[in-house]
Amino acid sequence: MTATPDLGTFQLASPDLLRSTFRRHAAGVAVITARGQSGPVGFTATSLTSVSAEPPLVSFGIGTGASSWPAIAETGHVGVHLLGEHQSDLAATFARSGADRFGASTAWREGPEGVPVLDDVLAWLVCRIVGRVPAGDHRIVLAEVILGDPTGTGRPLLYHQGRFNGLRD
Secondary structure (H helix, E strand, O other): OOOOOOHHHOOOOOHHHHHHHHOOOOEEOEEEEEEEOOEEEEEEEOOOEEEEEOOEEEEEEEEOOOOOHHHHHHOOEEEEEEOEHHHHHHHHHHHOOOOOOOOOOOOEEEOHHHOEEEOOOOEEEEEEEEEEEEEOOEEEEEEEEEEEEOOOOOOEEEEEOOEEEEOOO
């Protein structure tokens, strides 16, 4: 049973309040990839959302200060990859600033529209970007699914309390 919250201990809105609150929210882990002018780019995202079935649309957030933002701002297509619980190292690589994200430890190939497609994921999509909506220090990217493969095997990777975790029964 959950206790009734003490409304006398609330905090005013701040970046720390938002981060602390969302650390308690378990989220699936995805990697977003794109072809950049200097090669492939990508980042770990926990903000992936299914938006619409008809047409098939997804959205994700990206900070405008992120190293991948210049490529995402200019490209027409992105790859969306749902990671399995066996891929916490891959998620960490794509989340780490300055990491060699497409180095020898990352298995990938060039896919449709030149989008980098990661190997051994639970599912992947190639999407056409249809909008970039300003949202504070981020952009919400809307992307229409053009093709994909949902047939990977395994259980999903989750992000909770600042760590990558597997799904428990």
